[in-house]
Amino acid sequence: MTLLELFRLLKKHLRLVILLPVVCALVVGLYSVFFVRNTYTATASMYVLAQGESSSSTNLYSDLNASQMLTNDVAKLLKSDRIVDQVGSEVGVEELKGYKVDVTSETTSRVITLSVTGSDPQTAADIVNKMIKDVSDVARSVMNIRSVNPINQAQAPISPSGxxxxxxxxxxxxxxxxxxxxxxxxADMLNTRVRGPEDLEELIDVPVIGRIPTIEGGR
Incomplete structure (x- = not known):
């Protein structure tokens, strides 16, 4: 089937070609409006400070590789069962079900960005702030980390993110x-009826040399 034949075929069934996409779009659009709840994303950043470092130290970047490894460990710790269960019990959401936790850390920085997405904006912000606090306590006790300092506090988002x-x-x-x-x-491929002289020529491999017209009311 050539492209021109396809266009002719679609034009012949133009009602279906227009109606089906519109119906699908309306159904999904209405479903997303009335049955899919809004989600809100709360975000905050934190800075990982290793033991023996000070925010005003001149040697702040002297051991960047080791600090970045600690930062990656903290990023993984944020999603650990220990932190998730602890924060979940604090905010009243078991295992943070219904909330998506995203952790981002760059390879050239000790800044970690934590985002939590869920149906309740205030709960999402509370989860972010408590996760930063709890991960700082755990990191100080099990890692060579002085503290995990929040750069900013998460605020309850006003506008939905999804x-x-x-x-x-x-x-x-x-x-x-x-x-x-x-x-x-x-449907066109499954239709084996002879619909014109072209189909007849392809079927019997004999050229059409004449046609008998249909006369309404005649014999």
């Missing part, structure tokens, strides 16, 4: 459009 309802709707429209094209093409 879901991206527009993206869901657009994707549903494209999926519906693709499904409509597939349905039209497959």
């Amino acid at each position: 879901p991206n309802r527009l993206l869901y709707t657009v994707v549903a429209f494209l999926v519906g459009l693709f499904a409509a094209i597939v349905i039209v093409v497959v």
Whole structure:
């Protein structure tokens, strides 16, 4: 099937090609509005200070490699069962179910960014602040770390961070459009009826030399 033939086929079934994507987009859009809850993301950053270091020391970057390894350890510790269970009991959310924890640490910095996403903005902010406090206590007791200092306190977000309802709707429209094209093409391939002289020539390999017109009301 050539591209021109495909366009002609889609034009023939234009109602389906338009209606199915629109219906899919409306269904997904309405579902995301009425049944998918808003999510909120609270974020804060922290600075890892190793033993023997001071924030005003001239040798702050002298042992950067070792400090970065400690920073990576702290980043992993933030997602450990010990911290998750401890913070979960403090905020009243068992194992932080329903909340997504994201930890970001760059290879050239000792700054760790902690983000928590969930349905309640204030709980998300409380989780971030308590995780920073608890991870500092644990890191001081089990690692060669002086402290994990918060750079800023997480505040309860006002605007939701998700879901991206527009993206869901657009994707549903494209999926519906693709499904409509597939349905039209497959239905055309399964249709074995002779629909014109071209199909007849391909079937019997004999050229059509004449046609008998249909006369309404005649014999």
